[in-house]
């Protein structure tokens with residue numbers, strides 16, 4: 329496994345990327361939202377390094393993205409819960425890509441709220457995958473991007489982090505923590521040329537939400553991916569709600585007094 333310094337010393341481009349300049353590292357690449365975003369990037373001739381748990385799914389996805397126009401696709405199958413593997417994984421991915429323009433963090437678990445109410449180990453698992461693991465990745469990536477003086481870090485948080493609800497407050501807590509971390513990171517490194525984008529989707533039709541009541545009305549994953557890809561292309565960082573209607577909705581949700589909110593069946 330690579331030492332700390334190896335990540336920060338990952339080489340700058342060695343391959344000719346003049347026609348396909350974007351190099352994307354996608355963590356949690358087999359996520360529904362990430363896969364739809366990767367298809368957009370593939371059609372633009374991107375270079376992609378995909379990380380996920382299932383080698384089978386990653387191989388199938390890589391084949392599909394090559395057919396769609398990706399200039400370069402490589403994969404790594406690993407469990408991102410293993411923090412000790414992060415620096416070696418990042419060094420390998422950045423080396424294979426020949427540098428890094430965008431890191432897209434999409435991995436996450438919804439967990440089971442009723443179980444998490446009595447099983448602390450399950451609550452801890454949700455917090456580990458959704459908060460601790462991204463914090464580890466973003467710390468390594470931020471320092472790499474600072475060193476090269478550029479790059480975009482795009483992170484899938486959630487509207488669920490904007491206010492604790494009785495129906496999913498453990499997942500919500502993990503996303504609230506992630507949102508606060510990413511906000512602070514942006515305020516630290518934005519001025520040094522690194523864009524940090526917090527992405528807060530409302531409910532989207534993916535495997536994560538399949539079978540939920542009302543899921544047929546959830547946002548289309550391709551439309552969500554298009555908005556995300558457009559925001560990342562600007563390279564400016566910031567906070568985006570997707571679909572955009574969730575910004576005013578969550579402003580109202582946050583403004584509801586506690587005395588009223590606790591009586592709502594949310």
Ligand SMILES: NC(=O)c1ccc[n+]([C@@H]2O[C@H](COP(=O)([O-])OP(=O)(O)OC[C@H]3O[C@@H](n4cnc5c(N)ncnc54)[C@H](OP(=O)(O)O)[C@@H]3O)[C@@H](O)[C@H]2O)c1
Nearest residue numbers: 358359360361381407408409435436484486531532534536
């Ligand atoms: N869908 C929504 O309504 C919604 C709304 C707001 C925010 N989000 C957030 O958006 C992100 C993507 O969600 P999605 O809807 O696309 O979900 P999804 O299709 O269920 O994908 C989640 C991905 O995370 C991966 N993953 C989970 N734990 C992992 C680990 N320890 N190591 C490596 N990979 C791991 C899963 O891999 P496996 O395939 O191996 O399980 C899967 O590819 C998540 O962070 C989610 O919280 C989603």
